[in-house]
Amino acid sequence: MTAGYGGGDILHELDLSVEEGGITCIVGPNGAGKSTVLRVVSGLLRPRLGTIRFRGAAIAGLSPRAILQRGIVQVPQERSLFPTMTVWENVRMGAYTVHDSAVIERRLQQVCETFSIVRERRHEPAASLSGGQQKIVEFARALMLEPALLILDEPSMGLDPKTRTTVFDTIRAMNQAGRTILLVEQNARSGLGLASHGVVMESGRIRLEGPGPTVLNNPEIGRLYLGATA
Ligand SMILES: Nc1ncnc2c1ncn2[C@@H]1O[C@H](COP(=O)(O)OP(=O)(O)O)[C@@H](O)[C@H]1O
């Protein structure tokens, strides 16, 4: 698949597969095209050439809403909760394409069981939560659609190390509960450490890919992205 914005191509004949049931993690420097890959998958950007297949069906060119309805849900890089609405209202809003109120109630109960922060802070405005707590609530909101593919763009950005660990633990738990995850991470070590499949992108191309730990232990990648070997 080839894609870009106005002036030129950003992604050059990129060929990427996301294994069902796994965590696929894309790492790479700023500007490599990681978010652009996610935008193409979620329908915000149409590829110039090539196809995107989801469970066998071509989805390139469908509207973001149509793609959402197939179960591909993205948590964006920037904060995206409505700050003055309560935690509960934000989470409930995740199910805006669901019209069966019994289904909504059941899912609300499930996310409350999974995420204590949703249960404990449900009546407070989203803006009163820390950055890491807000990210967890964004995950909870995304799960209201029971996504077949959950896309996370740099979920650990701007968080302190302890909160980051909580966010990564939550990603692992969502995967163990059956969610297929496509993750973009600046924090290459943590992202690849979690990943069943790791992808290193550079200048709109895949530079290296393989099982997460293999990519993590690649000496060249270690030198380029992970700093001095630990
Ligand atoms: N809306 C846009 N319009 C034009 N160029 C863009 C737009 N968004 C991103 N780009 C460019 O595309 C390239 C890849 O960006 P992006 O996918 O956001 O990289 P990454 O997520 O890996 O940091 C960058 O050179 C960036 O400047």
Ligand SMILES: [Mg+2]
């Ligand atoms: Mg990005």
